[in-house]
Amino acid sequence: MNKLEIREHVSLSSLSTFGMGGRAQFFVEVRTFEEFVFAVEWARKKNVSYRVMAGGSNIIFPDEGLDCLLIRFFGGNMVVSTNTESVTNKRISEFTDRTIIADAGVLLGDVIKKAVSLELRGLETLSGIPGTIGGAVYGNAGAYGHSISKAVEKVEILIPQTFERKWILKAQCKFGYRESVFKRGFTQTISPIILRVILKLEKGNQEELEKKSQEIISLREKKYKPGLKCPGSFFKNVLVKDVSKKSFALVDSSKIIDGKIPAGWLLERVGAKGMREGGIYIADFHGNLFVNDGQGTAANVKMLARILKKKVLDRFGIELEEEVRYF
Ligand SMILES: Cc1cc2nc3c(=O)[nH]c(=O)nc-3n(C[C@H](O)[C@H](O)[C@H](O)COP(=O)(O)OP(=O)(O)OC[C@H]3O[C@@H](n4cnc5c(N)ncnc54)[C@H](O)[C@@H]3O)c2cc1C
Structure with a gap:
């Protein structure tokens, strides 16, 4: 694990697409389970609380700032899996080459591009939605009659209180319209952290998928001009x-x-x-x-x-x- 840089008094306005908020007392970017655990343990030692964010495209930061460690899931890897067993610890029996496994901090746009380039259908109508795949799964992001939940097969989660790490099935994610178990929490005090997402897609036609994706991006840019400070x-x-x-x-x-x-x-x-x-x-x-x-x-x-x-x-x-x- 690379040494994590924990920064102090970081301006929040540049971290959200809405462009507002005071400063975070502490801020760190993580990509993996190990980095997240390191950050949480650091916060515990410092006796400060922590909060989780990602692309910052659906949040409103407070004017007074955040008196905590703000942990941002951003970046990471994506694999078009050839060996799901090693990825999911032999808990997935089924595997096809139509499966993409992405770390929570990977940009949704990058996942969609990858899917389209591999002629995989199922995400193209979400083209142009900013943020990460983790953020999208958290709020069951959607557009044009589709939502990310349709493509989700499993989600790897972490229970922050115990650092327990496990894969849960789509049914356990309790997806609804812009809702999920990640948003509602397992209980009032236990909200799982999303570490990785497995997406199962259908075979499609690359030319058609690219066309659809471009059409949707052009349509969206009429409403959301690039650089517009808003949260969708x-x-x-x-x-x-x-x-x-x-x-x-x-x-x-x-x-x-x-x-x-x-x-x-x-x-x-x-x-x-x-x-x-x-x-x-x-x-x-x-x-x-x-x-x-x-x-x-x-x-x-x-x-x-x-x-x-x-x-x-x-x-x-x-x-x-x-x-x-x-x-
Ligand atoms: C111009 C614009 C257009 C948009 N259009 C759409 C649209 O068409 N459809 C749509 O559904 N949304 C849309 N949105 C809203 C937003 O893009 C989505 O909700 C997006 O999925 C949020 O992802 P994010 O990575 O930015 O998450 P953030 O905004 O950083 O976080 C959102 C929530 O997710 C939680 N979270 C993030 N990552 C994790 C994780 N790994 N584990 C646990 N919790 C996590 C955070 O704590 C926070 O509560 C739009 C936003 C903008 C700015």
């Missing part, structure tokens, strides 16, 4: 099954997509587009896109989110839930 969609779309009959009657049913009421539509109906609080504003072309003009703070974000949630609740009786994670 701010609120989750609303599952129709969770909405009361009274609220449902207030919704234009032609707007429902895949059993979900788009949060953007609800927000637009309450006049969100163009609203501003300090340095944070809502895009004038999409009600669910919070943007930082460079001067925005987490306090601005929370205030704007509170105002918008209340407007949607008052008008539709629907409680919006953040997709982004407040740190």
Whole structure:
């Protein structure tokens, strides 16, 4: 293991795509189980707590900074497995050459590129989603009717309290719409850390996959201009099954997509587009896109989110839930 560099008083704004936050007291980047354990033991010796992040594309750091060791899973390796047994300690019986095994810190975009180059189908609709494969599995990232859970076969996890390390099956990941056991935790106090992910993909046609991937990237770049300081969609779309009959009657049913009421539509109906609080504003072309003009703070974000949630609740009786994670 290379010696890890633990840095002090690191600015958080450059670590998240939303571009805000104070400083982390301590910060370290890790790629492997051994490095993560080293970092946690370092924190324990120093008597400081620790938090885990990755690509920083779905988080809001606090203005006052973080009084802890911030551990960033970033980088690592990816193998198109030829020998799953050695990787998973003989716990996987089945193996095909359509399997990619990636460390949590590998960029999702790199995994997708690898899959496409190997003519493997199943990830291409996620093209352009920033962040890592670990972050994607944590929040069951998705787009255009697909989510990462469809491709996940197993996840290697670590229980931080005991350093127990094991593979769990997809069913144990309890994936739902932008949900997983990693987000909810096994219990209130035990949240597993994602170390590696095994993805099982289908055989596809490289030319078609590349075309699809490029089309989606171009489409996305119209909404998310490169360099835009934002965390993607701010609120989750609303599952129709969770909405009361009274609220449902207030919704234009032609707007429902895949059993979900788009949060953007609800927000637009309450006049969100163009609203501003300090340095944070809502895009004038999409009600669910919070943007930082460079001067925005987490306090601005929370205030704007509170105002918008209340407007949607008052008008539709629907409680919006953040997709982004407040740190
Ligand atoms: C421009 C833009 C467009 C986006 N579009 C989409 C989209 O279309 N669909 C979509 O679903 N999302 C989208 N997002 C949100 C974001 O990209 C995804 O949620 C992404 O998967 C987050 O990955 P990350 O590595 O950046 O995680 P981070 O933001 O760093 O972390 C997110 C959460 O995951 C946890 N976490 C990260 N790694 C681990 C690990 N190894 N073990 C345990 N917990 C971990 C962190 O603690 C944190 O709570 C978009 C974001 C941006 C900025």
